[in-house]
Amino acid sequence: MEELKYIEFENYLKNELTEIEKKAFENKLQSDADFKQEFEIYKALETSLSSKFKNEEGEKELRKTLTNLGNQYINEEKGTKKKSKVISLFNYKKLMVAASIALLIGFFIFKNGNPVYSDFANHSNLELVVRGDSNEILLKAQEAFNAKNYKTAFAQLTILETDSPNDIEIQLYKGICLLEMDKFSQAETIFDKISKGNSAFSNKSTWYKALSYLKQEQFEACKNTLKTIPESAEEYKLAKKLLQKL
Amino acid sequence: MNKKLHADHIYIEALLKNDSRVLSKLYEKFSHKIVAYVRKNNGNADDAQDIIQETLVTIYHQAKEKNFILTCPFDAYFYLLCKRRWLNELKKRGTNRVTIIEDEASIKDEHKQEVEETELFEQQSLLFESKFKELGVKCQELLKATFKIKSMEEVAEFLGVTYGYARKKKSQCMGKLTQLVKNSNEFQSLKDF
Numbered sequence: 001m002e003e004l005k006y007i008e009f010e011n012y013l014k015n016e017l018t019e020i021e022k023k024a025f026e027n028k029l030q031s032d033a034d035f036k037q038e039f040e041i042y043k044a045l046e047t048s049l050s051s052k053f054k055n056e057e058g059e060k061e062l063r064k065t066l067t068n069l070g071n072q073y074i075n076e077e078k079g080t081k082k083k084s085k086v087i088s089l090f091n092y093k094k095l096m097v098a099a100s101i102a103l104l105i106g107f108f109i110f111k112n113g114n115p116v117y118s119d120f121a122n123h124s125n126l127e128l129v130v131r132g133d134s135n136e137i138l139l140k141a142q143e144a145f146n147a148k149n150y151k152t153a154f155a156q157l158t159i160l161e162t163d164s165p166n167d168i169e170i171q172l173y174k175g176i177c178l179l180e181m182d183k184f185s186q187a188e189t190i191f192d193k194i195s196k197g198n199s200a201f202s203n204k205s206t207w208y209k210a211l212s213y214l215k216q217e218q219f220e221a222c223k224n225t226l227k228t229i230p231e232s233a234e235e236y237k238l239a240k241k242l243l244q245k246l
Numbered sequence: 247m248n249k250k251l252h253a254d255h256i257y258i259e260a261l262l263k264n265d266s267r268v269l270s271k272l273y274e275k276f277s278h279k280i281v282a283y284v285r286k287n288n289g290n291a292d293d294a295q296d297i298i299q300e301t302l303v304t305i306y307h308q309a310k311e312k313n314f315i316l317t318c319p320f321d322a323y324f325y326l327l328c329k330r331r332w333l334n335e336l337k338k339r340g341t342n343r344v345t346i347i348e349d350e351a352s353i354k355d356e357h358k359q360e361v362e363e364t365e366l367f368e369q370q371s372l373l374f375e376s377k378f379k380e381l382g383v384k385c386q387e388l389l390k391a392t393f394k395i396k397s398m399e400e401v402a403e404f405l406g407v408t409y410g411y412a413r414k415k416k417s418q419c420m421g422k423l424t425q426l427v428k429n430s431n432e433f434q435s436l437k438d439f
Contacts (some may be wrong), residue, residue, distance in 0.1 A: 006421030007414070041433075042424045048374045050393040051311035058264070062306055063299065065266045070295040073273040074281055127382030169384065200387060200405040232404075234387065 005035075009042045115245040117215035120238065121180075126153075126173055128160075141173075150177040168199045175205070179212050188212050203233035210239070219246050254320035261306045273298075276321060280328045288341050289332060297335065301327050308367045318357040326361045370436055377426040385419035392416050 011017050012025050029036045126145040128138045141156035143149075154177035161170050175190035191212065194205035206229050213222035223246050229239040260268035277298055284294040301324065308314045316323065378386065391401045392412075402412040427433050 002421060003418060006417040006424070010413070010417040010420070038424055038428065041427050042420060044370070045374055045420065045423055045427065047311060048371055049378060049389065052307065052371065052375070053390060053393040055307065055310050058310070059303060059306065062261065062264050062303065065264055065269060066299045066302055069266070069270050069273045070277075070299055072270070073277050074291050074295045074298070124383045124386070127384075198406050200384075200407070234390070 005038070006042070009039055012039075013043060013046060114217070114219065115214065115242060117211060120214065120242055121211055123176055128169070145173060145177070148180075150180040153177050154181070168194055168197070168201050172201050172205055172208070175208060179208065179215065182215070184212055184216055203229055203235050207233075207235040207239060210242070214242070222246065250317055252316050252318055252320070254318075255316040257320045257324075258305065258309050258314065258316050261302060262309055272302075272320075276324055279325060283325075283329055284332050287332065288336060293332070293335070294328075297328050297332050301331055304364060304368045307371065308364055312367065314364075314367075316360070318360055322357055323360055323364075326358070327364060330361070330365065366436065369432070373427065373430065373432045373436065374423075377423055377430065380426055381419060381423060385415075385422065388412065388415055389419050389423075 008017075008025065012022065017025060029039060123145075126142050128142050137156050137159050141153055141160060144153035144156060154174060157170055157174045157177065161167070161174065164170065171190055172194055175187045175194070178184075178187035178190065188209060191205045191209040195202045195209060206225060210222050210225040210229075213219075213225060223243060226239045226243050226246075229235055233239075256268060257272050259265070260272065277294070280298055281291055281294040284297060285291070305314070305327075378389070381389070388401075388405060391404055392398065395401050395404060398413055398416075399409055401416075402409040405412060407415075
């Protein structure tokens with residue numbers, strides 16, 4: 001019943017109702033306050049999130065500009081105040097050169113430090129219970145995983161897998177559990193299998209394969225794996241970030 | 247409602263177009279006052295820089311989504327927004343003993359409305375975003391795809407599912423999100439529905 005309501009919202013917003021259906025829908029909006037409120041939320045969510053995601057790139061670009069300008073107009077103010085107090089005899093230009101050398105050195109030192117697994121291993125929560133019929137095991141697996149209790153989660157997921165052997169999400173999360181328990185070769189077998197398939201999880205799985213290499217400090221292998229993640233993938237940004245640090 | 251565009255709307259345009267020339271004027275003209283305010287109230291220049299940037303990014307999103315039109319001087323509008331954001335930040339940090347230097351008289355009531363609109367816009371977006379993150383991975387992925395890719399056919403292809411499934415799943419996930427928003431405490435305090 002609830003589900004139908006949202007499908008109707010969607011069809012109305014996409015203008016895919018017949019004239020009669022549309023009339024009925026609009027009548028219901030007028031007479032049923034609760035229906036109307038939910039529709040307003042649904043609509044606002046659609047506009048807000050789609051705008052947010054579409055402008056993600058634009059926001060990033062804008063942030064770059066603003067950071068530069070901020071450094072230029074605000075930090076300058078901060079910097080000169082300090083300097084004028086302490087070393088007013090120094091020639092400003094010299095100071096700038098010194099500062100940029102210091103910055104460069106800092107940059108290189110930073111670059112030489114290798115990235116660590118834990119910086120990049122932010123697993124999104126497991127939420128299997130969404131799929132309707134929730135049972136005990138689903139819930140247990142989910143709770144254990146989200147509480148970083150990977151051993152228990154692995155056991156529960158294995159039970160679940162016997163019921164739905166084709167559920168790739170379950171397999172992927174099994175892989176993550178194995179990775180967390182440092183069972184690399186088993187984890188990688190799972191990641192390989194998923195990333196070769198064409199499910200929605202294949203890129204994510206490639207990403208985890210790379211993380212597995214990272215955890216074992218096999219940086220070259222990690223790099224090569226990261227490079228296979230396509231630009232269209234959601235993990236691309238993360239992959240790029242990690243590549244830069246390697 | 248016949249809204250009249252203020253000449254300072256150029257700054258909004260500049261945000262939309264990422265026009266660094268005009269934006270640098272904005273920093274040149276308006277940032278000092280905000281830096282001074284933040285400094286007077288338990289903050290430093292870095293804090294001020296963050297406050298300014300976050301405020302501008304919010305205005306950017308509001309302009310993108312709602313075709314926001316500036317009808318008052320940017321100076322007053324922007325200053326008040328930054329000030330309030332800083333006070334909020336202080337509250338979050340638990341700094342209670344602030345001596346707030348009040349000079350809100352300098353902004354007219356009608357302009358205040360514009361400030362409140364922006365704040366409401368931000369609160370709403372933040373609420374939506376945080377509830378979005380409460381959804382399961384699958385829902386998040388699917389919704390992100392539907393918002394970024396125009397046609398549902400392509401979304402289905404991208405995710406490797408059938409068109410019918412993608413559509414059904416989308417309204418299901420959106421329905422779940424609607425419920426999350428509706429039942430949240432924050433939503434009760436947002437009056438704009």
